[in-house]
Amino acid sequence: MCMKINPAEYKILVVDDVQSNVLLLKALLGREGFNIIYAMNGTEALEKVKSESPDLVLLDVMMPDMDGFEVAGRLKVEPSQAEIPIIFLTALNDSASVVKGFQLGANDFISKPFRREELLIRVEHQLSLVDARRIILRQTEELRKTIAGRDKLYSVIAHDLRSPMASIKMLCNTIMMSIEPGSVPQDVFEMLEMANKTSEEVFSLLDNLLKWTKSQLGKLSNVPQPIDLVGLVDGVIEVFKPIAESKSIALALERSIESVEVVVDVEMIKSVVRNLISNAIKFSHKDTTVTTRVETRMDERNGLNEVIVIVSDKGCGIKEEDQPKLLNEATHFTTFGTNSEEGSGLGLLLCKDFVAKNNGQLWFTSKPGAGSDFCFSLPLK
Known part of the structure; x- marks a missing residue:
């Protein structure tokens, strides 16, 4: 089952050298609410992809000058365009053309003459995958930022607290070495012992935290x-x-x-x-x-x-x-x-x-x- 999409959020580029096919696709898809742009040949298609950044390309295979396979090949070598899904429009039914299309990175094929239900299902399926990929990329980026923020926070906490905590630890050690148990009240001596032990533990934690964070960030x-x-x-x-x-x-x-x-x-x-x-x-x-x-x-x-x-x-x-x-x-x-x-x-x-x-x-x-x-x-x- 395809993810439900809002057609108004998506732009589809239709590429076909036969004007009647372009008009038919504009009518079928435009009626559903999709934003439709078109190109009448391969060269124009490449320019439109660059200027309009469509979410999906419906690409005719048999075109003069530059066929659909060549257009697809050029699109897939450009990193900024390689992820745009391509559905080939073809009257060809031989398996060699289908195989060649998929080898060039085609996502699907639609045979002419178009059947409305098949066209809409295949288009919506590809756009639902685009939507899912965008959600994953967005969540991945949010997670990356969260992890980076957490690691930076750890590093700042550990780094900024380490020096004063080292001083406190040293002071506590010095005090404990300087006093005898009987020279101060027993409860005071026990509190000093506890403060000394706690300072050792906190300093050790901060030291480990700083090193661990640096190690995880590759800065060690x-x-x-x-x-x-x-x-x-x-x-x-x-x-x-x-x-x-x-x-x-x-x-x-x-x-x-x-x-x-x-x-x-x-x-x-x-x-x-x-x-x-x-x-x-x-x-x-x-x-x-x-x-x-x-x-x-x-x-x-x-x-x-x-x-x-x-x-x-x-x-x-x-x-x-x-x-x-x-x-x-x-x-x-x-x-x-x-x-x-x-x-x-x-x-x-x-x-x-x-x-x-x-x-x-x-x-x-x-x-x-x-x-x-x-x-x-x-x-x-």
């Missing part, structure tokens, strides 16, 4: 540099030790090698390690250890050497039914930490994206109540 450039991965991981662990100690969690580094050089975007991989260790602390229980291992292995699938980083915790783990949701952009899954820390779900998606941009892979294994291992691999040259 990948700048590979040689770096000792063991040293990089060790440096991140040192930064997180005070945060881990506040939850009575120990951080340990295990390595099968003293150093290993990889060629990666340093900031991206550092962000991956930070997110994985931060999550491990978030989901670990008091008086446990988060262990980060760095080891090399041969990948049997492609015969290449690679380095593996594994961040292990003995925390609450992830329910089996929730595990498929974790690295899935569509589900945007997140849970609360052992101290009710909130997450955005962006961190792991960002890690997955950054590792992939450095030709690696990210995966995890988890057992509810026993802990999780989050791993990523990077190729070695």
